[in-house]
Amino acid sequence: MSAATPTPQDSGLPPPPRAIDKSIVSKTTITVSSHEPKPVILHLGDDIRWNYELYKELGERYHIERSFSVGREDFKKALREKQWGDFVAMYRPFWNTGGEMGNWDPELIELLPKSCKIYASAGAGFDWVDTKTMAEHGIVYCNSAPSCTESVADAAIVLIISTFRAIPWSFLAARSGDPDKFRDANQNIAAVTHNPNGHVLGIVGLGKIGYRIAQKATAAFEMKVWYHDVVRFEEREKSVGAKWCENLDELLSGSDCVLLATPFSGAVLLGPKEFKLFKHGTRLVNIARGKLIDEEALVGAMEDGTVSAAGLDVHANEPYVNEKLAKRENVMVLSHTAGASVESHIGFERLGMENLISFLDGKGAITPVNLQWLRETKE
Incomplete structure (x- = not known):
């Protein structure tokens, strides 16, 4: 960035995402032998509605646990009690479900198991997620803006x-x-x-x-x-x-x-x-x-x-x-509906799963937004 280019603080804009650091990817790759239990993915919220074949593939490769709709205090209690085990990833396919636990702040993030390495969620905005704290805990956060x-x-x-x-x-x-x-x-x-x-x-x-x-x-x-x-x-x-x-x-x-x-x-x-x-x-x-x-x-x-x-x-x-x-x-x-369409929801659902599969296969997340902070924690 040149001296004339404004910093994020000057402009009010967040820092741009950086290119995927392969050293980060390699350190967070999940590997499992045929004799070990499948890694666990925690699916937050409602059932899949469109991309059934891809979800079936996800279920064949990983064990999917479900939280369904749960409030913040119950969600925190379940995390403390390891109700869903040491899951490696979280998946939230829709923006209007699976978020009943409120903002993902340090209080919530610190209860996640150390095994968790990625959170793939629907929607473009992520002001409800402390993505920096997630990075400090070694978790890549992915949004679904392209969808x-x-x-x-x-x-x-x-x-x-x-x-x-x-x-x-x-x-x-x-x-x-x-x-x-x-x-x-x-x-x-x-x-x-x-x-x-x-x-x-x-x-x-x-x-x-x-x-x-x-x-x-x-x-x-x-x-x-x-x-x-x-x-x-x-x-x-x-x-x-x-x-x-x-x-x-x-x-x-x-x-x-x-x-x-x-x-x-x-x-x-x-x-x-x-x-x-x-x-x-x-x-x-x-x-x-x-x-x-x-x-x-x-x-x-x-x-x-x-x-x-x-x-x-x-x-x-x-x-x-x-x-x-x-x-x-x-x-x-309007009622915050600019991105609300069937096509968007199909894309949210699909891109979240594609992020999980790509990342857990060691190829890196497709739409990460906090790699700049994740890199800093690795250096």
Whole structure:
């Protein structure tokens, strides 16, 4: 990283994952002879729904224990009592089940057997997992972000369009059944809406999801893409004609629509200071994590016109939605469903098993997110 490149602390973004360290992989490979019992995998949550053949293969190679749905205290008790034995891996195929034990913090992680070397889980975000502590305990954490990339990118496009074309205003007016509200929207929306074509879409985080959004926005709407990340993706920026912003301030001050597509690293990314850098009338879309935005600061920015419209799939205090934002006609709010599709769930299920098989075979995990910290514990 050059001297001009922002650090994760400067930008608010988490450090990028590093290449797989083969020395780490070799030290955590699970080997077993034909005379030894099969290594145990702990399956968290509901039954498999789609990838039955792959699950059958997993069961033939490893012994699968099930926790099903269990609360935090019962889960902790079961770990203390070694109810599932010395399992080598954990598998959570769905994001809405198998997580009843709450956040995976040091209290929970320290109860895991020393034999556990990998946790493969559904979903793209992992703010509910202390991945650094997992690494310190020799556990690789894998998410399933590639599986929901298409679904999240599609939802992001919907939210981008909604901010430019005042879709919430028109929708709410029509659904109200009030002819006066209908006439108001029908007669006045055209004066304040725009096509997204030619506008600057500033993407914070050009990972798989951010890049796919950029592809769709440039191909379908001829938007100009700017992006900020802790590393520069030159091949990606060339393919979509994107401009790399070395710091977040540059992106915020030049974008017509700011879109967040970066993991939550424990700190607010957009607060009062950052909103002051926005061009007057900028749109804001968040398909990442709600806690990236200071929602009260956003309310203020919308009241003074700094932010003209917002599209929010995620919220700071889910499942509760900020009423000051939800009631505004220039805000499209969703229920954290951008990645929710049958295709995503099939992919979550499959990729989790593929991570386990690849890792336990000594080939390395496919989508690890904490190798940088795991490496530090080995050095």
